[in-house]
Every structure is written in C-alpha cells, then in structure tokens.
Amino acid sequence: MLAGDARRAARLLGEAARQRAEVGVPLPPAERDDVNRIAAAVRAALGDEAEELGVSPPG
Numbered sequence: 001m002l003a004g005d006a007r008r009a010a011r012l013l014g015e016a017a018r019q020r021a022e023v024g025v026p027l028p029p030a031e032r033d034d035v036n037r038i039a040a041a042v043r044a045a046l047g048d049e050a051e052e053l054g055v056s057p058p059g
Contacts, residue, residue: 006041010050017054018054039055042055043055
C-alpha cells in the first residue's frame with residue numbers, strides 16, 4: 001500500500017474510482033482482486049477515515 005502511506009493510497013483509490021465513474025468504465029476484472037486487497041488494507045489502517053477519503057466500502 002504505497003510504502004505504508006495509507007492516506008495517499010486512499011486518495012488515489014478514491015480518485016481512480018471517481019474517474020472510472022465519470023467516464024463510465026468499470027474496474028477491469030483482472031485488477032479487481034488487487035484493488036480490493038489494497039482497499040481492505042487501507043480500511044484496516046484508517047477505519048472510517050478511508051471512506052471519507054474516497055475508498056468504497058467493502059462489497
């Protein structure tokens with residue numbers, strides 16, 4: 001997770017999700033597991049702050 005920088009990882013995950021939504025392109029299936037793994041690590045590190053920074057809740 002970006003060399004242990006959970007806040008930066010959260011911001012990047014959130015921005016990537018916003019940009020995908022803006023252009024209507026879903027997360028490629030081949031990348032889903034990696035993104036979910038990183039997002040889970042960010043949520044574990046930051047708790048509720050992760051969602052405030054743009055990390056989607058699990059599910």
